Amino acid sequence: MKYSILGYFIGEGFSNVFKNKKSTGASLMIMCATMIIFGIFLILGENINHFVDEVESEQGIQVFVKNEATQEQIDELGNKIRAIDGVSTVEFVSKDEALEQMKERFGERQDLLEGYEGENNIFTASYVVTLTDLTKSSDVQAQIETYSDVVKKINSKDEVVTTLINLANGIKIVTGVILVLLIVISIFIIANTIKLTVHARRKEISIMKYVGATNGFIRWPFIVEGMIIGILASIISIIIVGGAYTFIADKLVSSEFMQLINMSLISFSDMFNSIILVYMLLGIGIGVLGSMISMRKYLKV
Secondary structure, rough: OHHHHHHHHHHHHHHHHHHOHHHHHHHHHHHHHHHHHHHHHHHHHHHHHHHHHHHHHHHHHEEEOOOOOOOHHHHHHHHHHHHOOOEEEEEEOOHHHHHHHHHHHHHHHHHHHHOHHHHHHHOOEEEEEOOHHHHHHHHHHHOOOOOOOOOOEEOOHHHHHHHHHHHHHHHHHHHHHHHHHHHHHHHHHHHHHHHHHHHHOOOHHHHHHHHOOHHHHHHHHHHHHHHHHHHHHHHHHHHHHHHHHHHHHHHHOOOOOHHHHHHOOOOOOHHHHHHHHHHHHHHHHHHHHHHHHHHHHHOOO
């Protein structure tokens, strides 16, 4: 494709965008709404997957030891746990260390735990067990439970992980359904927007066909128009979604709730490359498809 022809296509595409300002504005609003709603669910899904990864990385099975257990029994339990298939690491947490960990969680309110040092320590010694594979968690727990003479109870984050995974899958399904519906609406709006331009130039298109212009030559300026609308919608949506998410994330990260559950959020910059790629593909794809649909009637032989 020669540069002059390419320049003609681009010039005509921009000209079409500004000739139909109201229709272009309607298309931009619909596409922005599509992308913003999609972006909300995409970001939610990414953060839930991030939570799952954080919980899985801890793979927390905490085995609490009975207070009356001797040091010899405690050491023997640790060796037995290490020998179980699927166990990666085993770390002993004494009663004093458990108290210190709780003080760190309380932060500025750790004074509430004063008086629990030494003999007054109400916390229980435990083993923190990580796994080579989270799917083996149930088997590992079942085997640890057989050491009931020393083991007081077992805490696991399996339910948390399962809940998060189910939630992530649910969001993916909802995102997919909403995205399909919004894409259909966006394509319909853009197709009708460009159809107005095509209808206004129907005589010009007929003349071009009579003098031998190919369908491709006639079609490309309108495809470029659709691409321009899609790219503009993508840029506007990224700015809106990025600004809103950064503001909300900053507020959440500094909140007491997030500090209490010890979870972090993905920064928008970490998701930027994937979001801009998805948005550009989505915007350009919707624009091109809408343009091609709008042209079919006028390019029939």
